[in-house]
Amino acid sequence: MREIKFRGIELESKNWVYGSLINFDPIPEIQENDYDEGAYGYQRWEVIPESVGQFYMELQTYDNEVQSFDAYEGDIIEVGRYAPTEYYTVVIEDIRKTPDNLFGSSVVSRKLLGNIYENPELLNA
Structure with a gap:
């Protein structure tokens, strides 16, 4: 089965982030796929809409x-x-x-x- 994941350029840091696309309107958000206990959950980033691409x-x-x-x-x-x-x-x-x-x-x-x-x-x- 094909893996479903996305990437996008984070709005603040301008770095690439990877994970699941969880929201696209009005600003897309990508959520990391690995649970981080230190961050008390999943990290989530707002990304530049034009930069979103699927794996x-x-x-x-x-x-x-x-x-x-x-x-x-x-x-x-x-x-x-x-x-x-x-x-x-x-x-x-x-x-x-x-x-x-x-x-x-x-x-x-x-x-x-x-x-x-x-x-x-x-x-x-």
């Missing part, structure tokens, strides 16, 4: 060393393909697409370059 899946890099990273809506991924060798970027916009539909076939590498919120200049590359 897509954990992806493998396939570079020299196989590593994995969590990919979310709005992430910009560099994809390397074999036959013919080419590199192109993909923005995760529709989490319902399978990796083959999103990245294409013959994928030999994937690298997280950034996201559309913090790195909009990558969209023009």
Whole structure:
């Protein structure tokens, strides 16, 4: 079963926060998924609405060393393909697409370059 989680940029600190989306009107809130006894419950943050993205899946890099990273809506991924060798970027916009539909076939590498919120200049590359 697919894991349902979200991320967003917190209004005050401008840091990324991760968890469950519990409110979207008028300002979205993300609540952490792990109970924190020291904080007497779950931490909850108000986030910038445009920055909210749902978890897509954990992806493998396939570079020299196989590593994995969590990919979310709005992430910009560099994809390397074999036959013919080419590199192109993909923005995760529709989490319902399978990796083959999103990245294409013959994928030999994937690298997280950034996201559309913090790195909009990558969209023009």
